[in-house]
Amino acid sequence: MDDQSRMLQTLAGVNLAGHSVQGGMALPPPPHGHEGADGDGRKQDIGDILHQIMTITDQSLDEAQAKKHALNCHRMKPALFSVLCEIKEKTGLSIRGAQEEDPPDPQLMRLDNMLLAEGVSGPEKGGGSAAAAAAAAASGGSSDNSIEHSDYRAKLTQIRQIYHTELEKYEQACNEFTTHVMNLLREQSRTRPISPKEIERMVGIIHRKFSSIQMQLKQSTCEAVMILRSRFLDARRKRRNFSKQATEILNEYFYSHLSNPYPSEEAKEELAKKCSITVSQVSNWFGNKRIRYKKNIGKFQEEANLYAAKTAVTAAHAVAAAVQNNQTNSPTTPNSGSSGSFNLPNSGDMFMNMQSLNGDSYQGSQVGANVQSQVDTLRHVINQTGGYSDGLGGNSLYSPHNLNMPRSDWCPVISGDLTINPLGHHFLEATVCSMEMANGGWQDATTPSSVTSPTEGPGSVHSDTSN
DNA sequence: ATTCATGATTACGG
DNA sequence: CCGTAATCATGAAT
Numbered sequence: 001m002d003d004q005s006r007m008l009q010t011l012a013g014v015n016l017a018g019h020s021v022q023g024g025m026a027l028p029p030p031p032h033g034h035e036g037a038d039g040d041g042r043k044q045d046i047g048d049i050l051h052q053i054m055t056i057t058d059q060s061l062d063e064a065q066a067k068k069h070a071l072n073c074h075r076m077k078p079a080l081f082s083v084l085c086e087i088k089e090k091t092g093l094s095i096r097g098a099q100e101e102d103p104p105d106p107q108l109m110r111l112d113n114m115l116l117a118e119g120v121s122g123p124e125k126g127g128g129s130a131a132a133a134a135a136a137a138a139s140g141g142s143s144d145n146s147i148e149h150s151d152y153r154a155k156l157t158q159i160r161q162i163y164h165t166e167l168e169k170y171e172q173a174c175n176e177f178t179t180h181v182m183n184l185l186r187e188q189s190r191t192r193p194i195s196p197k198e199i200e201r202m203v204g205i206i207h208r209k210f211s212s213i214q215m216q217l218k219q220s221t222c223e224a225v226m227i228l229r230s231r232f233l234d235a236r237r238k239r240r241n242f243s244k245q246a247t248e249i250l251n252e253y254f255y256s257h258l259s260n261p262y263p264s265e266e267a268k269e270e271l272a273k274k275c276s277i278t279v280s281q282v283s284n285w286f287g288n289k290r291i292r293y294k295k296n297i298g299k300f301q302e303e304a305n306l307y308a309a310k311t312a313v314t315a316a317h318a319v320a321a322a323v324q325n326n327q328t329n330s331p332t333t334p335n336s337g338s339s340g341s342f343n344l345p346n347s348g349d350m351f352m353n354m355q356s357l358n359g360d361s362y363q364g365s366q367v368g369a370n371v372q373s374q375v376d377t378l379r380h381v382i383n384q385t386g387g388y389s390d391g392l393g394g395n396s397l398y399s400p401h402n403l404n405m406p407r408s409d410w411c412p413v414i415s416g417d418l419t420i421n422p423l424g425h426h427f428l429e430a431t432v433c434s435m436e437m438a439n440g441g442w443q444d445a446t447t448p449s450s451v452t453s454p455t456e457g458p459g460s461v462h463s464d465t466s467n
Numbered sequence: 468a469t470t471c472a473t474g475a476t477t478a479c480g481g
Numbered sequence: 482c483c484g485t486a487a488t489c490a491t492g493a494a495t
Contacts, residue, residue: 239474239491247473262484283483284475291485292473 045076072191081193108211111218118225120160121218156225163221167214174210178203242285246275250285254293255307261290 052067059067115121185199242250253271254261263271268282275282293300 241473241492281474285473287484287486288474291487295486 045074046080050080087193105215108215108218111215111222114222115163115218115225118222119156120163120221120225159221159224163217166217170210170214170217174207177210178206181206242275242277242281246277249274250282250289251303251307252311254286254289255304256311258304258308261286 052070057064112121181202182199185194185202188194189199241247250271253263253267257263263282263286265279268279268286271282272279277285
């Protein structure tokens with residue numbers, strides 16, 4: 001509207017300034033009569049029309065409507081209209097020439113690619129699951145993640161749905177608006193100089209506007225997907241406590257291997273399988289556990305007792321069974337502690353260790369970690385209870401003075417080991433143990449990688465029992 | 468809202 | 482590469 005009046009004003013100015021309207025174009029003859037009219041008469045007419053047009057907006061709707069009709073029927077209208085059209089054509093062309101050519105926006109392409117890759121804008125179901133599968137692969141792909149992934153997928157489809165509905169809405173709105181504008185322009189082209197090219201241009205502008213809105217939509221969708229990804233795939237953000245069962249299993253292993261809580265690769269895999277977590281999660285868990293246990297042993301005392309006792313009872317039952325079946329079951333070589341390392345020890349070796357524990361008569365040289373774990377556990381619980389008497393033979397060898405020492409369960413096992421006492425310390429007071437602990441803890445006990453080495457078992461057992 | 472517990476990450480060392 | 486120590490970030494309990 002503003003454009004129109006401005007243009008008309010210009011036109012009126014030009015005309016009223018005395019320039020020939022007929023210029024280079026053939027002004028159609030007036031519709032009816034007026035043969036004898038000279039230039040002054042025409043100028044008068046044109047000026048009149050222009051004045052009416054210019055003031056049309058100042059009038060009331062009804063008035064304007066009537067005026068419009070009158071103008072439409074004016075005999076000079078076609079002539080004036082074609083002039084306006086010509087001028088408009090020229091300006092329109094110059095405008096169009098200025099901003100033609102829209103190169104594919106690189107950012108838009110990037111967004112499109114991203115959305116396609118994330119499975120948001122791709123084919124209905126395939127893209128989503130593909131992305132989810134990629135996510136699964138990215139985060140380890142353990143069975144534990146399946147729930148999270150379904151959650152992730154659900155969220156992704158949610159985003160995708162929103163995206164599609166919004167996109168559709170925009171598309172629809174764009175189309176509606178375009179047709180509306182086109183109709184309007186076409187309608188107005190009867191009274192206003194609007195060429196089809198200009199309508200086209202208008203449509204282009206509208207589309208550009210809407211596509212910029214679409215880009216915003218795509219951008220926000222991308223952001224949403226990114227947030228979703230980071231939430232679900234970045235394990236750090238998505239910290240989930242392990243299941244109670246998993247923690248149980250890990251704790252059992254930890255406390256039954258308290259003397260050397262460094263599970264071998266096989267043991268880690270086994271634990272991972274049992275707990276439905278990844279091996280690295282097992283490693284993390286043990287890393288955290290070791291450091292935190294060491295930092296505040298007192299805090300873990302109760303837990304240690306609990307698990308040690310639990311495992312010890314299991315072991316005791318196993319021993320009892322072993323004793324019963326000892327005659328028939330011939331001992332086999334332990335499998336380096338990989339399977340069932342702390343739940344189902346080899347009965348033969350177990351028995352041997354128990355004997356050594358009680359009577360300091362260890363002879364074997366191939367004790368596996370599985371057996372050692374039981375020994376640790378039993379010794380632990382014995383230390384804690386001041387003697388474990390459940391068919392294992394009452395044991396008063398482990399002096400109760402360790403009881404009130406927070407680290408006593410650990411120190412004898414670790415520091416008491418002859419492996420770190422080459423000078424012949426037969427027994428270490430709890431305080432000394434604490435110091436040993438403070439000086440290096442497990443690291444000084446043995447080489448972590450040689451968890452399954454049989455050298456530690458006999459040594460520690462001997463050390464403890466020799467007192 | 469605050470605090471504690473806990474899984475993961477990072478920096479660093481051997 | 483594996484371990485420790487410190488730290489981050491979140492979940493759960495209060």
